[in-house]
Amino acid sequence: MVYDFIVVGSGSGGGSLAYYLNKSGAKVLLLEAGKFYRKNTFPRTEAETSADLYWGGGIEFAKDGKMGFLRTKMVGGSSIVYQCLMDRFDDNAFDAWKDESGVDWFSNATMNEHYNQVESDMALHTFTEKEWNRNAKLFIDGCDKNGYKWANLRRGQSDCALENGNDCIGCLGGCIRDSKQSSLVAFIQKAEKEGLEIQADTEIHKVEPGNETCKIHGMQNGNKVSYEAKKVILSGGAFGTTRMMYMSGFKKKLPALGKKFSSHPQFMWIGFQNEPVDAHKLAFQTVASKDPEFRKKGFKLENVFAPPISLAMLINITGSKHQDYMKKYRYMQCIEVAVRDENVGEIISDKNGKLTISKPLTDQDKERKTNGLQAIKNILLSSGANEVFESNFYFGLHLMGGCVMGTDPSKSVVNPEFNVHGEKTLYITDSSIYPNAPGINPGLTIKALSHKLSTQLIKG
Numbered sequence: 001m002v003y004d005f006i007v008v009g010s011g012s013g014g015g016s017l018a019y020y021l022n023k024s025g026a027k028v029l030l031l032e033a034g035k036f037y038r039k040n041t042f043p044r045t046e047a048e049t050s051a052d053l054y055w056g057g058g059i060e061f062a063k064d065g066k067m068g069f070l071r072t073k074m075v076g077g078s079s080i081v082y083q084c085l086m087d088r089f090d091d092n093a094f095d096a097w098k099d100e101s102g103v104d105w106f107s108n109a110t111m112n113e114h115y116n117q118v119e120s121d122m123a124l125h126t127f128t129e130k131e132w133n134r135n136a137k138l139f140i141d142g143c144d145k146n147g148y149k150w151a152n153l154r155r156g157q158s159d160c161a162l163e164n165g166n167d168c169i170g171c172l173g174g175c176i177r178d179s180k181q182s183s184l185v186a187f188i189q190k191a192e193k194e195g196l197e198i199q200a201d202t203e204i205h206k207v208e209p210g211n212e213t214c215k216i217h218g219m220q221n222g223n224k225v226s227y228e229a230k231k232v233i234l235s236g237g238a239f240g241t242t243r244m245m246y247m248s249g250f251k252k253k254l255p256a257l258g259k260k261f262s263s264h265p266q267f268m269w270i271g272f273q274n275e276p277v278d279a280h281k282l283a284f285q286t287v288a289s290k291d292p293e294f295r296k297k298g299f300k301l302e303n304v305f306a307p308p309i310s311l312a313m314l315i316n317i318t319g320s321k322h323q324d325y326m327k328k329y330r331y332m333q334c335i336e337v338a339v340r341d342e343n344v345g346e347i348i349s350d351k352n353g354k355l356t357i358s359k360p361l362t363d364q365d366k367e368r369k370t371n372g373l374q375a376i377k378n379i380l381l382s383s384g385a386n387e388v389f390e391s392n393f394y395f396g397l398h399l400m401g402g403c404v405m406g407t408d409p410s411k412s413v414v415n416p417e418f419n420v421h422g423e424k425t426l427y428i429t430d431s432s433i434y435p436n437a438p439g440i441n442p443g444l445t446i447k448a449l450s451h452k453l454s455t456q457l458i459k460g
């Protein structure tokens, strides 16, 4: 059969797109390489979460072994594990995209209606003082003492029932209450009730766009499968979509494939307090820096934490000192700096889909990191930490670029209509089309862009 639309990948971009296309009455198929977990079937231990929910069974590293990347593989994609902090871009972010890409509709004026629609389809909540845990209170105290501006975060959640003893840190392995507004909760499960066809455990390896239809080929539970649609939209995320495009032989035709990869590198510092902080309790992340000077300098600070096994991995010392640190888990206060990095990274795939990621830090990235870490140190020490510790590891959770949007086919992969250059039946919407790093959480804008594409596709 020939579908109207096939969406490949069910994360922030694909899940929301499939929902909007399905709502229009079109015949839509949503394909996903990973498994279909629900609130009552998510793995619960840290080890199982890592092994079952992530591509590569956990952290994947850049080729220099320094930077780790997290990307998930399941229905809902990375939105299952994300913190669901939902931020709109500012004009600075869209202007930087316009300059890089030549795409003139990148603006809040154009995106406003799409943000509005996506926001109205999600339950959103802005945190208040009564939800701050002690980690947040210490962050605020340190910011105030140093004159840094901060703000409560806005999160996609319906009812986390923290008063019943729920701790949101468990949400990192999937929300067991369907409170967190992942693509699964906000879009896919709703569309499923309205007849959306979803096939999990289906990994696409090759796309063959033609003039009238697009064929795709892959494996489902060990068996070869092929599908056909009038239009195919790739939403496999920065690594996944770039990989599919490489495996389909697009690199020769589109030399920009794999280029302009950025990832908001995150560096964590831990402070040790004399009294328990219990940063793992209650709402996990409620406040962040909102300082115009930090924005100008290209970084932001977030008030995060990690479960014990992940945190133990971050402490890059061994033996009794490591043991001493871990015994003080309840006394740890944690802040990270996320750098608005330059898009000089590259995603490369061989014909079998083996990825090699290059992500050097530029001098500008390093300067931004140093400025951010100095601000963190100031906050930690002025809020009473008796010792501070910096992890050697750093991470990219916001994987962006590889199939960037632009007007020039020699410098981009998709055109301003989300169409792969020169291919009428093949489209891309996900974080791979981001021209450069916005320095702002990417998830809401990925969904808003998918909504924009859906209106265009539905019009025909």
Ligand SMILES: Cc1cc2nc3c(=O)[nH]c(=O)nc-3n(C[C@H](O)[C@H](O)[C@H](O)COP(=O)(O)OP(=O)(O)OC[C@H]3O[C@@H](n4cnc5c(N)ncnc54)[C@H](O)[C@@H]3O)c2cc1C
Pocket: 008, 009, 010, 011, 012, 013, 014, 031, 032, 033, 034, 070, 071, 072, 073, 074, 075, 076, 077, 078, 079, 081, 082, 083, 084, 085, 086, 087, 202, 203, 204, 205, 235, 236, 237, 238, 240, 241, 244, 397, 398, 399, 429, 430, 431, 432, 441, 442, 443, 444, 446
């Ligand atoms: C721990 C963590 C916390 C985060 N917190 C936030 C936050 O608070 N706010 C925010 O805005 N962002 C956050 N992010 C980032 C955000 O989750 C991602 O930027 C966003 O989900 C990316 O959306 P996407 O559609 O590009 O890709 P994904 O959501 O990763 O979805 C891609 C999907 O495609 C599937 N796929 C890939 N290849 C194939 C193939 N060949 N065949 C079939 N399926 C395929 C994958 O399995 C995956 O399910 C966080 C990320 C992480 C890891």
